[in-house]
Amino acid sequence: MQRRDILLGIGIAISGCLGTSENNKYEPDLDPFDGYPPLPAQIPPRQFFDPTTFDVAKVNSQTIPLAPLKTVYNWHQRGEARFVDSRSQTQYERSHILGSILSPAPSGIGSSDPTSYWPKNDRIVTYCGCPLHLSTLRAASLLNSGFTNVYVLQDGFWEWHDRRYPLAGNDLNLAPKIWILHGKTDPSFSGKTVWIRELQSGQVEATMIQTNGEFKSDIRFSNISLTTPISIEAPHRTIVSPLSALIDTTIEI
Numbered sequence: 001m002q003r004r005d006i007l008l009g010i011g012i013a014i015s016g017c018l019g020t021s022e023n024n025k026y027e028p029d030l031d032p033f034d035g036y037p038p039l040p041a042q043i044p045p046r047q048f049f050d051p052t053t054f055d056v057a058k059v060n061s062q063t064i065p066l067a068p069l070k071t072v073y074n075w076h077q078r079g080e081a082r083f084v085d086s087r088s089q090t091q092y093e094r095s096h097i098l099g100s101i102l103s104p105a106p107s108g109i110g111s112s113d114p115t116s117y118w119p120k121n122d123r124i125v126t127y128c129g130c131p132l133h134l135s136t137l138r139a140a141s142l143l144n145s146g147f148t149n150v151y152v153l154q155d156g157f158w159e160w161h162d163r164r165y166p167l168a169g170n171d172l173n174l175a176p177k178i179w180i181l182h183g184k185t186d187p188s189f190s191g192k193t194v195w196i197r198e199l200q201s202g203q204v205e206a207t208m209i210q211t212n213g214e215f216k217s218d219i220r221f222s223n224i225s226l227t228t229p230i231s232i233e234a235p236h237r238t239i240v241s242p243l244s245a246l247i248d249t250t251i252e253i
Contacts, residue, residue, distance in 0.1 A: 029099060033114040035082030037099025037166065047074040055154065057132060060140040066154035072125055073165060081123040086138035090201045094222060095169035097127065097160060105134040107141045115142065123149045129220055131156020133206045158220065176220040179243065183251030185234050187213035195233040198224055
């Protein structure tokens, strides 16, 4: 079994399973596929939240509430939401929110996706690192599948990571460099998705094409260099170029 590190609040990473003598803040995660985190020894009081005040994203005919980090953290610590990581398997394995399951955007992993067995009215929080596009795509898919209580972590995974909130994975200290990609395509593709992939590891980000045909993405792929081939997949075609040819320029596709 691959080593798993757990980051507890502002503590340090440890290896092994939950509930060891070194790690008594959380109960064991008895069901790693339910999306619920193991509960801490001390559960904080419930915080009031008004979902009507949340910002929203409109994706694939769905209106998705964007829950602020403070609210989502309270849900996490109280076990009041199921958590869905909408990134790639590689990104999930390196670090993810404690208790979350892997269910990549846009539609999870088919009939074997853990969400297939969840009650449709349970509260679900999706997240990604972009910080919103993969998570809103996955949330829209869940809503289209009949789920009724779906939120997106507004601040994204890396804000959770930077605050040293509870994490699991095999490389919790890794915080990849941000590379900013700008591009332009046919404005007729407005509202469609551009997929950005590191082909060898399968790491992925996504962004939406704006009304003027422009798109922008902040990618945080680990273990890449300026020579790493990056795939840019627009609705009509795909290009593959080294990272060095994609930064500090406008990608025409």
